[in-house]
Structure formats: structure tokens, C-alpha cells
Amino acid sequence: METRRNIHRQKTALVIMGAVYLVFFIVALVSLNVEETQPTQLPPVFTFPTTTGKLISKHFKNRTIIATAIPRISDDLKALEDIGWYGSVYFINNCSTQLIFGKIYTLYSPKWVFIFAIVLFEIGSAVCDAAPNSIAFIFGRAIAGMGSSAIFAGAVVIILHTIPLPKRPMYLGFLGSTFGLASVVAPLLGGVFTDKVSWRWCFYINLPIGAVTLAIVIFVLKMPKTKSGTDLASAFFKKKMLHLDPFGMLCFFPGMLCLLLALQWDGRTYGWNSARIIVLLAVFVLLLLGFVGLQVWNKEYANVPGRIAAQRSMVAGVYYTICTGGHMLVVLYYLPIWFQAIKGVSAVNSGINILPTMLSVVVGGIAAGTLVSKIGYYTPFMILSTVFSSVGTGLMITFTKETGHAKWIGYQVLYGFGLGTGMQHGHMAAQTVLPKKDVPIGAALMLFAQSLGGAIFIAVGQNVFTNGLASRLATIPGIDVSTLVDGGATTLRDHIKSPKILDRVLSEYNDALLEAFHVAFALACLSLLGGLAMEWRNVKRQKKD
Numbered sequence: 001m002e003t004r005r006n007i008h009r010q011k012t013a014l015v016i017m018g019a020v021y022l023v024f025f026i027v028a029l030v031s032l033n034v035e036e037t038q039p040t041q042l043p044p045v046f047t048f049p050t051t052t053g054k055l056i057s058k059h060f061k062n063r064t065i066i067a068t069a070i071p072r073i074s075d076d077l078k079a080l081e082d083i084g085w086y087g088s089v090y091f092i093n094n095c096s097t098q099l100i101f102g103k104i105y106t107l108y109s110p111k112w113v114f115i116f117a118i119v120l121f122e123i124g125s126a127v128c129d130a131a132p133n134s135i136a137f138i139f140g141r142a143i144a145g146m147g148s149s150a151i152f153a154g155a156v157v158i159i160l161h162t163i164p165l166p167k168r169p170m171y172l173g174f175l176g177s178t179f180g181l182a183s184v185v186a187p188l189l190g191g192v193f194t195d196k197v198s199w200r201w202c203f204y205i206n207l208p209i210g211a212v213t214l215a216i217v218i219f220v221l222k223m224p225k226t227k228s229g230t231d232l233a234s235a236f237f238k239k240k241m242l243h244l245d246p247f248g249m250l251c252f253f254p255g256m257l258c259l260l261l262a263l264q265w266d267g268r269t270y271g272w273n274s275a276r277i278i279v280l281l282a283v284f285v286l287l288l289l290g291f292v293g294l295q296v297w298n299k300e301y302a303n304v305p306g307r308i309a310a311q312r313s314m315v316a317g318v319y320y321t322i323c324t325g326g327h328m329l330v331v332l333y334y335l336p337i338w339f340q341a342i343k344g345v346s347a348v349n350s351g352i353n354i355l356p357t358m359l360s361v362v363v364g365g366i367a368a369g370t371l372v373s374k375i376g377y378y379t380p381f382m383i384l385s386t387v388f389s390s391v392g393t394g395l396m397i398t399f400t401k402e403t404g405h406a407k408w409i410g411y412q413v414l415y416g417f418g419l420g421t422g423m424q425h426g427h428m429a430a431q432t433v434l435p436k437k438d439v440p441i442g443a444a445l446m447l448f449a450q451s452l453g454g455a456i457f458i459a460v461g462q463n464v465f466t467n468g469l470a471s472r473l474a475t476i477p478g479i480d481v482s483t484l485v486d487g488g489a490t491t492l493r494d495h496i497k498s499p500k501i502l503d504r505v506l507s508e509y510n511d512a513l514l515e516a517f518h519v520a521f522a523l524a525c526l527s528l529l530g531g532l533a534m535e536w537r538n539v540k541r542q543k544k545d
Contacts (some may be wrong), residue, residue, distance in 0.1 A: 065190040069199040076199070079134030089138050093145030095451040099303050100249055101150040102444020105157050105436060105450040107244070111223045114154035118214050121147025125206035140203075149447075156427060156443040160436065161223050166373055166540045168431060173369020186359075188351045245303045248294040253305070255287030263459040272463075308441055308513040313433040313535045317426035318449045320382060320530025324423050325453030327393060327523035330461045331357070331415065334516045335396075341492050341509050343400055356409045357416035364388075364420025376538035378425040378432075382531035385422025388414055389524040396517045401506050416523075422531070426450075432537045457523060461516040469512035476504055 037466070065088065066073065073086065106112050123146025131137035159171055194202040260282040270276045295302040295309065308314055335357070339350035367383045392415025426449070430442030473481045484495060484505070492509070496502045 005238065011340070050352045057403060063270060065186040065193075065202045066199075067195040069190045069202050072194050072199045073137070074134075077131070077137060082134045082138065084429065085138050086141060090141040090145040090256060091150075092260045093142050094149045094446065095260060095455060096253050096334075097146050098153060098448040098451065099252065099441075100244065101153050101305050102441045102447075103244055104150075105153060105440035105444075108159060109223070110154065110157045110440075111217065111221060113150065114158065115217055116216065117147050117150030117154055118210055119145040119147075122207060122210040122214075123147070123149055125203040125210070126313050129200045129203040129207075134374075152449070153440060153444045156431075156447075157440050158221070158223075160431060160439050160443075162221075166376065167342075169372035169424075169428055169539060170366075170369040172427055173365040173367075173372075175424065188348060194381060210237045215288055219248055226352045230311065238435065245294070245298055245301055248298065248303050251287045251291040251294060253504070254439075255284050258284040258287070260455055263455050298392050304445060305438070306443065308438055308445070309433065312533065313429045313537065314442060316447065316533035316535075317429040317446060317528045320422075320527050321426035321446050321449040321533070322384075322453035322456075323523045323527035323541060324426070325450035326457030327389065327520040327527070328419055328423065328522040329454035329458050330394070330468050330523070331393065333458055334461060334465065334513055334520075335412075338399060338510070340512050341348070342506055344493060353408075354412065356412035357419075359424075360413045360416030361420035364417040366420075366423040367423065372425075372428070372539065376540040377536060378428045378539065379531065379534045379536050382422045382425045383528065385418045385425075386524060386528040386531055387497070388418025388421060389527070390418075390521065393416055393517060393521040397521055399510065399514060399517070401503075401510055410514060422527075425534075428539065429534060429537070432539050433535065453523075457519060461519045462518055465516040468515045469509060472508035473505065474511055476501065476508065513539075 009401055021076065074082065101113075103116070116320075121144055124140045124142070124147055124536065127140030127143060128137055129140075131140055149295050152177075153177065156172075159168055166238045184356065190199075190202050193199060193205075258280040258353035262284070296306065297303055299306065332354070335354050336347070339345050339353045340347060343353075343357075345353065372378045372381060390409055390415075393415065395411040427443055430446055432441050434442045471482075472483055473479060473484055476500075478501060479496065494506070496505055
């Protein structure tokens, strides 16, 4: 009876929220023809909640919040075999659509694209919340992934149109700090929702947040209007379609789908030498070559025009962002596993134990953003970031079973401060070196690089860890290697009763995890090349578009 009552309440809430969105949409349609003058700009105090509200919602409520809820979701939907798709379909759609949404923001009103993105994201969340089966849930995750891709790019575009260039580093620092903090807090909140209420609240909570953000965007956000005929937004529909580079997207989207599927299966679901993985990677290479060829041939109509792809700071920024996104996700993924497996803490407590990383990310992001706004140069902070990140990850390689609180807290502070100091400066470079009309494409390219770096190197770290763990455990007699590898970190001690064997298993487990940290260390060191290659541009010197 109580379950039916809860379902009835959720359905009622969904109907009410749907009505609210409909009202907002109608009001927005009515105001579509209202002239917006050039000087009208949103004050920063309103811009910040507008952009960060949905950025938090994207990463906080959808990317990582279900990490602790997935076991319960698969139980309720009776689809254990679909677990892998719950996270991967969101990530694949999010990563694959970033470039095209970056181009769409240059072709249509950014405000209207942002509104569409919010509605799309909320539809995906509502479908997940009300999903009666696994297929519906996966469908909702796919929709939310596309919506979040457009929201992230839109947040940067709104800052572009409403915040002067010299002040943007500070706001991008806030955004980066919010993203980092949300990545850790989200799984904790997901665990609370799952245990105390229902896993559906992980998605239901997005609806009121989305409604508030949508209201701010529609009623408060005023985007400056470009002069007629000077912007792609005034082009005819046919020309806009050409600028979307449909043939390039026919190569890019399925190509990224092949790559990300191969990385998601990462040698565990199917071996790296299996026909499926080989075919996926081969098709990816062919489609990538086709995409690059079309970008060269299409020139102005390309999704990534040559003037952007060949720009020195953009090349350096993409490289730097791939490295940063890679080592960030490797650390955030394997550090909790180290706490659970080696220190024997729960999943929730492991999330609490990595708060030093996230708090120092916040401090580093805000400090670097503020200083860049003051002195004008972001390049030295990219170099400084690599120093702290390299030292932090290098010290993590020294972890042992006996490593105490002082060390693992201190190492995290060094790493987190370094990460926060530099993680947003690729975006800042795109806004500084590119003409205003190209910034949405440049921002989308940086977001894509960050997502791609995470996808690739999480898979690399996973393979290094699992292969190393399996080979190490195979040398210990009297244990079931497959059970320990597949069982996960939290059940490690349940399968071993002998203290002597457990001690040796923990030593081998620790060494295998350190190999994953070596991946993060290598990426942190290699990111220095991107910082050194970056041009020294001053954000205080406004460029003329």
C-alpha cells in the first residue's frame, strides 16, 4: 500500500512539473519576438547560478550519483545484465554530441539552445525516474546524456556573452571547483537516496532544480543580440544545415560510438584480441580518417574549422585537457578503491576519505581563477598545476598498507590543489585566442577532450589494474583469483579467512592499484608539454572580433 502511495505521489509530482515546464515554454515562446538590445547583459550574480545550477545537475545528479545506486536499480528492474549500459550509454551520448552542440550554439540563439538542452536533460531524468523496465531506463540515460552535453557547452557560452573576458577565469574556476566537488559528493547523496528513500530520487531531484534553472534562463537571462547579417544565426535554414556538417557527423558520431564501446568493454566483457573489439577499433580508425578528410574538404562548413584545429593554443589546450581529464578520473576512480580494499572502509566512508582532494580542488580553482583575473595570464598556472599534480600522484605511488592519515591526506591536498589550479585553463585559452563567433566550438572541443581523456585512460587504468591484479594473485596458493577480481574491493575480506593469506593478498592488491596510479602520474607529467606549448596571452587585452 505504501509503495502504491509513493508511486502515486511521484506521478502527481511529474504531472505538476510537466505543467510547470509547459507554462515556462509558452511564456518563452511569447517573449521570443521581444527585442533584446545590445547592452543588455546579465549581472554576474545571476549568471553564476544560471550556469552552475545545471552544471551541478549534470555531473552531480546524473554522471556519478548513480554509482552507489546501480546495484539497487538492477535489482528493481530485474536486469543485472544491463548494468554496464546504465553508465556507458550516458557517457557515450555525452561525449559524442559535444562537438555538434558546440556548432549549434553558433547557428542559433544560445538562449534557446540552452533552454532546449535543459528540457532535453529533464525529459531524460523524468524517463529514468518513471522507468518501468531496464530498456526505458537506458533510453532515459541516453536522452539525459545528450542534454547534459549541450548544457555544459551552454554554460561556457553564457559566460562568454555575459562576463567580460578579464573576469571569466574567476567564474571558470568556480565552475571547475563545483564540478570536482560534485564528483565526490554525488555518490554519497546517491547512497543516501537509495538507502533511505528510493533510487528514483537520484533522478526526481533533477526536476525541481531544472525548473528553477529554466525560470532563471527564461525570465532573467538576457543575451546580447548580434547585428543582423553578421552572425551565422541569421543564415537561412539550408545554410545552417551545411554548417552543421551532416556528412562529418555521419563519420564522427558512429566513430566515437565504436571507440567508446570498445573502451567500455575494455578487454573484460570481450578480450582485446576478440573480433568485436578489433572490428570496433578498425571502424573507428576508418571513420576518424573520413571525418578528418571531410573537415579539411569542408573548410568553413566543417564542425572543427582549420583555423581552430591548427591554432597553437587550441592544440596545446586539447592535449593538456586530455591529460588532465585522464589523470583526474583515474585518481577519482581508484583512490576510493584503495581505501575500500586496503584500509577496509565502506563505500560511503571511502567517499568521505577523498574529500581532501575535492576541497583542495575548490581552493586551487578559486585561487587560480582569481589570480588570473588579476594578472591576466593563465599559462603559468597550467605549468604550476602540472608540478603539484605530478608531485601528488607521484607520492600516491608510494602508498602501502601502513600508510597513515597524515600522508594520504597530505598527498591528496597536493594533487587536488594542482588539479584545481589548472583544470579550467584549456577553456580559458579557447575564449582568449579565438574570435567570439568561434568560442562555442572551441569550448565544445575542450569539453570533448576532457571527456575523451577520461574515457580512454579509465579503460587503460582498468586494464593495467585488473591484469596486474590477476597475475599477482595467481602466485598465491589456495585462493580463487576470479572470485577476488570480480567480487570487488568491498567483499575482499569476506572471501579470505586466513590472516596470513589476507595480508599477502592486500599487499598484491595494493601493488596492482599503484600501477593504476602510475597511469595518473604519467599523464600529470606529460601534461607539462601542453602548458609549455601554450601561448602567453593576456585576458585583460580584449581581442577584436
